[in-house]
Amino acid sequence: MLGRYERGASGEAMVEYGDGTMRVVKPGSFVRCAVTGEAIPLDDLRYWSVERQEAYASPDAIMSRLKPAQP
Numbered sequence: 740m741l742g743r744y745e746r747g748a749s750g751e752a753m754v755e756y757g758d759g760t761m762r763v764v765k766p767g768s769f770v771r772c773a774v775t776g777e778a779i780p781l782d783d784l785r786y787w788s789v790e791r792q793e794a795y796a797s798p799d800a801i802m803s804r805l806k807p808a809q810p
Contacts, residue, residue: 751778754794756787772796774804 752767761784769778773793786795788804795801 752781754781754784754787756789756792756794758789761787770794772800774800 748766748768750767750769752763752770753765754770755762755764763781767781769780770784771777772779772795773788773791775796777796779794779796784794786798786801787793788795788801791804793804795804
């Protein structure tokens with residue numbers, strides 16, 4: 740069964756991330772993790788940054804993105 744974002748759309752989606760919501764600007768079936776580059780199906784997307792407008796595949800990806808750079 741196709742997910743609600745996958746019907747008739749393939750390829751990478753463009754999404755605007757809000758507080759607890761997201762808006763699909765360009766239809767597609769997935770977005771890419773800003774840290775790992777992994778494709779994340781829209782139905783499985785749970786983690787993103789409103790401030791950075793980035794998606795993340797996991798909590799570990801978020802933490803590595805937010806970790807301060809080591810001098």
